[in-house]
Amino acid sequence: MENSIKTGRRKGKKLWLIAGLVLAGGILHGQKGLGADTFRLRDEMMEEVQEKAYQTCIPVFSFLEEETRRERDVLSPAGLFTGFMPLYEYVELHYITPVQAESGGTVEQIIEGRASHEKDEEALESDEELMEAMREENENAGQEEEALADQDGVFVEAEKTVSIDRKALEDFEKLAADFYAVDSTTYIGRDQLDINKLTAWDMTLQQKDASRPQILIYHTHSQEGFADSVPGDDMTTIMGAGEKLAHILREKYGYNVIHHMGKYDVESRDYAYSNSAPALEALLAENPDIEVIIDLHRDEVAADRKLVMDLNGKPTARFMFFNGLSRTNKTGEIDYLRNPNLDENLAFSFQMQMASNEYYPGITRKIYLKGYRYNMHYRGKSLLIELGAQTNTVEEIMNAIDPLAHILSIVLSGEESGAQEEEE
Numbered sequence: 001m002e003n004s005i006k007t008g009r010r011k012g013k014k015l016w017l018i019a020g021l022v023l024a025g026g027i028l029h030g031q032k033g034l035g036a037d038t039f040r041l042r043d044e045m046m047e048e049v050q051e052k053a054y055q056t057c058i059p060v061f062s063f064l065e066e067e068t069r070r071e072r073d074v075l076s077p078a079g080l081f082t083g084f085m086p087l088y089e090y091v092e093l094h095y096i097t098p099v100q101a102e103s104g105g106t107v108e109q110i111i112e113g114r115a116s117h118e119k120d121e122e123a124l125e126s127d128e129e130l131m132e133a134m135r136e137e138n139e140n141a142g143q144e145e146e147a148l149a150d151q152d153g154v155f156v157e158a159e160k161t162v163s164i165d166r167k168a169l170e171d172f173e174k175l176a177a178d179f180y181a182v183d184s185t186t187y188i189g190r191d192q193l194d195i196n197k198l199t200a201w202d203m204t205l206q207q208k209d210a211s212r213p214q215i216l217i218y219h220t221h222s223q224e225g226f227a228d229s230v231p232g233d234d235m236t237t238i239m240g241a242g243e244k245l246a247h248i249l250r251e252k253y254g255y256n257v258i259h260h261m262g263k264y265d266v267e268s269r270d271y272a273y274s275n276s277a278p279a280l281e282a283l284l285a286e287n288p289d290i291e292v293i294i295d296l297h298r299d300e301v302a303a304d305r306k307l308v309m310d311l312n313g314k315p316t317a318r319f320m321f322f323n324g325l326s327r328t329n330k331t332g333e334i335d336y337l338r339n340p341n342l343d344e345n346l347a348f349s350f351q352m353q354m355a356s357n358e359y360y361p362g363i364t365r366k367i368y369l370k371g372y373r374y375n376m377h378y379r380g381k382s383l384l385i386e387l388g389a390q391t392n393t394v395e396e397i398m399n400a401i402d403p404l405a406h407i408l409s410i411v412l413s414g415e416e417s418g419a420q421e422e423e424e
Contacts, residue, residue: 155402156312169195179353179367184372185328192346199354201347203381204389206416207289211255215249215292216283217242218260220272220375224298226394234261235392241387243294244398248405255412258287273375280378292381292412295374297322298397299386305392309362317388317400320365321349324384328371337373344380350413352383355410359404381412 125169169175172190182188207214222239229236239261246259256395260283264275282292299320301307307318328335338343349367356364368386376382387404390398 025121045057059391095279097320098320114242124388157406158403159413160358162358162361164354164358166195166199179350181368183368183370185330186325186369187329188325192343197343198347198350199381201344201351202314202414203348203351203411205255205291207291207414209289210254211257212289212325213258213287214290215246215255215257216260216280216287216290217246217294217296217370218262218276218280219255219297220276220295221265221269221297222261222263223265223269224389224390226298226388226392226397228393238296238387238397239297240394241298241397241401242294242403245294245296245405248401249408253405253409258283258290280375284378291379292408293377293379293383295382295384297384298392300387301391303391305312305389307389308392310345310395311363311399314399315396316363316403317392317396318363318365319388319400319404320368320386321352322368322370322384322386323349324370324372324374324376326371334372339373339377341377341380341382345376347384348381348383349392351411356403356409359407359410362412363400 072268169178172193174194175180175195177190180188180193205214209302219238219242222234222237226234234240242259242261248255249255249257262276264279265272272384280293299307309317309318310316323342324337324339326339326342327333353364353367365386374384376384383403387400
């Protein structure tokens, strides 16, 4: 593992250096007034470098958007790229690739800042200085990565790195596109996907007395394992992930958690939700103070696909929040699967997604909406979580539990509640 991290870091350093060489080379070519073929060659080289950089350094952006199957939006990863490499951003601002071949004089004016659209920043005095600065920045970035990785496996809670514009999400189309993937069997409307409604729910845990259970974790599909799960060892399956989540929530965040390890899908998955319902009802009757129910699953994806990201030098499984809407396109509202807590369910998953995006960008997939109920009607604060998939390793899954527990604590403590923000 350590060797693979170091190898990835070395590849990353090489890619940053290659990017610097290509950028500097592009400037030199422009100064010499070379023609369209040179610009085209440089652009092709730059695209290749960027693609390799995405795959090595920010792999979350290196594949198609999974739910929509649209090509990725390059603006967001480009922002991250330039954030880590300010000199890359400097060149982007100071050097405009011509649509067609420009004269040497025009290109020179663009580079030197004399064109009318040029910014006011001072250009570097020489190409040698630019290259030296890029090398220095590359070395500094590598040292920062090593510092993050050298924490002996101790998880460090992230601070908010992104602030999502709530006002922009008042646009239903933007809210739906940015946060949700809607299954083809169902539908969602503006009445339920309303940013003001979703953030107005107070998700703060009301039951403060940790002497009584507050959170229930269980597994409708207890038999879900991972790429290197050990047959017969529950602790290497989704149930082991649930046990770690319960432990962290108890020991680190002070919650009273029940981890129910009943198995309802051993012979067949077909009736697992119906099979688990009586046990859930009994647990809730015995522990009426439980406010939060988490049904922890893992997804199933194509064999060549892996839901993983690098988080502080650790391979970490990505996860997804899931909501059932109790209606399908074919039947409409399903009366016998009525869910009086649906609006609160949607608010809970949305606030979890917001916190995930702001503290751990890229760790979640879009919230998935499907037609049935999935036993989410028992409590308003119910979550169905798809943690990674069958192609993930146990290590990747366990690495994801720490940030997931932190996100839960953020939402349940009210740190990021919409109501709190409005008061401020």
